Amino acid sequence: MPRTDWSRCMTVRCFLGLAIASLYVFSDGGAVTDFGAKIPKEFGGWEASANDKTFNRQTLYDYMDGGAEVYLAFDFREVFSRKYGGPGGRDLTLDIYDMGSPEEAFGAFSCDREDPSAGIGQESEYGPGLLRFWQGRYFVTIMASSDDETAAAAILELGRKAAKSLGPPGAKPDLVAFLPTESLRPDRTSYFHSVVNLNNRFFVSSENILRLDRLTQCVFAEYGPEGAEPSCLLLIRYPDAGKAGSARQSFLASYLPNAGPEGLGQTEDKKWAAASVRNNYLTVVFEALSPEAARRLAASVKFPEK
Numbered sequence: 001m002p003r004t005d006w007s008r009c010m011t012v013r014c015f016l017g018l019a020i021a022s023l024y025v026f027s028d029g030g031a032v033t034d035f036g037a038k039i040p041k042e043f044g045g046w047e048a049s050a051n052d053k054t055f056n057r058q059t060l061y062d063y064m065d066g067g068a069e070v071y072l073a074f075d076f077r078e079v080f081s082r083k084y085g086g087p088g089g090r091d092l093t094l095d096i097y098d099m100g101s102p103e104e105a106f107g108a109f110s111c112d113r114e115d116p117s118a119g120i121g122q123e124s125e126y127g128p129g130l131l132r133f134w135q136g137r138y139f140v141t142i143m144a145s146s147d148d149e150t151a152a153a154a155i156l157e158l159g160r161k162a163a164k165s166l167g168p169p170g171a172k173p174d175l176v177a178f179l180p181t182e183s184l185r186p187d188r189t190s191y192f193h194s195v196v197n198l199n200n201r202f203f204v205s206s207e208n209i210l211r212l213d214r215l216t217q218c219v220f221a222e223y224g225p226e227g228a229e230p231s232c233l234l235l236i237r238y239p240d241a242g243k244a245g246s247a248r249q250s251f252l253a254s255y256l257p258n259a260g261p262e263g264l265g266q267t268e269d270k271k272w273a274a275a276s277v278r279n280n281y282l283t284v285v286f287e288a289l290s291p292e293a294a295r296r297l298a299a300s301v302k303f304p305e306k
Contacts, residue, residue: 032080032098038165039082039094039158046092046154049085054078073194074107075100075214086154091145094158101137102170107191108139111200120159122169126152131159135166175219178235180300185230188222202232202286209254210282211247215239223297232286233297241280248277251284264291274298 032054041048055063056078060071063081077098084092099105106123115127121140124133129147133140142159144151173191190201193216195208201220204210212218217237222230238244252259256273259265263275272288276298283301288294 032078032096035080035096035162035165036082039162041082043161044154044157046084046086046158048082049091050083053081055081070111070196070200071097071108073192073196075104076108084154084158087150090151090154092151092154092158093141093143094162095141095143096162096166097139097141099137099139102134103173103191105134105137105139105170106172107193107197109134110190111192111197113187113190118156118159120156121163121166124159126156129155131155133159133163135163136168136170138166140166173217173219175217175235175237178302178304179219179221179233180223180297180302182300183223183225185222185224185226188230190220192218192220198234202234205254207254209247209250210236210284211243211250212236229287231288231293231297233301234284234286235301236282236284238280238282241277244277244280244282248275248282251275251282264294278303 036052053063057072057076060068060076060079063079077100079098080096082094084094086092097105097108099108109123109132112132113125115125115130118124118126118131118133120131121133121135124131126132129144129151131140131142140159140162142155142162144155176189176191179189190197192198193212193214195204195210195212198204198210198212198218198220215238219235221233223233224230236244236247238247248263252263252275256263256265256267256275259273259275265273267273271286272291272294274283274285274288274294276283281301281303283298285294285297288297
């Protein structure tokens with residue numbers, strides 16, 4: 001998917017209560033429609049050039065030509081969108097996605113990281129013409145129609161202004177804390193639910209052989225020194241142990257049919273993969289250089305004590 005397409009893709013969660021759910025009123029940050037008044041319509045020679053718009057789960061496809069399914073695989077609620085016009089006919093588009101919870105906002109941000117940090121919000125990245133960051137339960141993108149110093153300065157200024165309106169920071173998903181930290185590449189760690197998001201990080205199969213759905217929680221992480229081919233760890237939490245065991249059997253039958261009793265086997269590229277179950281958790285290692293490395297990485301997962 002082109003880099004600019006990725007700036008418009010992910011999803012969000014949960015109602016607050018029967019009386020206020022339809023109004024999308026929340027304690028932190030506010031409803032997305034509130035951003036129309038909170039974020040300045042004019043700054044540094046830039047001015048809102050059209051009416052603000054909002055889109056929800058039912059209308060997101062009206063806003064996006066492709067990419068909506070990646071947001072909808074999360075618990076996306078609404079997106080606030082505003083366009084700005086600036087010097088020399090330049091345009092900016094600000095999109096604030098209400099993902100319903102900080103965990104989902106982190107997920108939306110985490111699945112497409114590849115650029116340096118911009119120091120905005122809880123975590124951010126800025127690449128040519130595109131700023132992405134998350135704060136609390138919101139995921140934000142600001143994209144320019146041109147890639148030059150004037151547009152870059154405006155993107156970052158607008159990002160800082162928008163971040164002030166998003167309320168307090170929130171916690172990452174607890175699964176992230178289960179990951180081994182030795183040789184971890186933190187900026188390559190992703191959280192998601194769907195096979196769509198998994199295959200965008202690491203293609204496993206065109207079929208949903210791991211039986212992922214809205215109730216599964218996944219973290220995908222890369223390990224190894226910079227510049228080297230990474231080993232990869234996928235940790236999945238299923239609703240119950242039966243679903244985890246069934247998913248392991250499905251994965252091994254399709255992806256690693258030569259695996260031994262411990263769920264360890266070699267793939268066509270001569271790397272090693274492994275799949276193991278502990279209670280309702282499934283741990284999968286990809287691209288390990290040796291069977292010992294695969295075992296070691298899987299055994300390093302920091303499961304909670306019961």
